[in-house]
Amino acid sequence: MAKRVETYLIDDITEVRGDSVRTRTLVIDGERYEVDLGDDSYGQLCTAIAPYLEAGRKAKTxxxxxxxxxxxxxxxxxxxxxxxxxxxxxxxxxxxxxxxxxxxxxxxxxxxxx
Incomplete structure (x- = not known):
C-alpha cells in the first residue's frame, strides 16, 4: 500500500491555505516570533509597520x-x-x-x- 503525506501552510490571520503562505520571522524586544502569512497578510503587516521601520535603523545582530x-x-x-x-x-x-x-x-x- 502506498502512503502519501502532504504538508501545507495555512495563513495564521485569514486561516486560508495557499501556495503563497510562508513562515515569516519577527523579532521584537529580543523575542523571536514566527507567523505563517500569505502574500496579502504579509503585505498588510509590512504596511502596518512601515512607519516604524522607516523611523528606525537596522541593528547588527x-x-x-x-x-x-x-x-x-x-x-x-x-x-x-x-x-x-x-x-x-x-x-x-x-x-x-x-x-x-x-x-x-x-x-x-x-x-x-x-
Whole structure:
C-alpha cells in the first residue's frame, strides 16, 4: 500500500491555505516570533509597520548571543517536543506550531546544565 503525506501552510490571520503562505520571522524586544502569512497578510503587516521601520535603523545582530538555542531548536522536531510534553502531561496541540512556552520548557529540560 502506498502512503502519501502532504504538508501545507495555512495563513495564521485569514486561516486560508495557499501556495503563497510562508513562515515569516519577527523579532521584537529580543523575542523571536514566527507567523505563517500569505502574500496579502504579509503585505498588510509590512504596511502596518512601515512607519516604524522607516523611523528606525537596522541593528547588527550576533549569533554568538545564544548559540545553543539555535542548534537545539534545529535538532528538536515537533514530534519530539510533543512526545516529551505528553509524557509530562503538558497540554500540547496535536497539530500545528508548538507554543513557545512548551518549546522553552523542552529546551530547558534538554540543555546541558539541566
Amino acid at each position: 550576533s549569533r554568538k548571543a545564544n548559540p545553543r538555542r539555535h542548534t537545539l531548536a534545529a535538532e528538536a522536531s515537533a514530534a519530539d517536543v510533543r512526545a516529551w510534553a505528553k509524557r509530562r502531561r503538558i497540554k500540547v496541540p496535536t497539530r500545528g506550531r508548538i507554543p513557545s512556552p512548551i518549546r522553552q520548557q523542552y529546551e530547558a529540560a534538554h540543555s546541558p546544565a539541566a
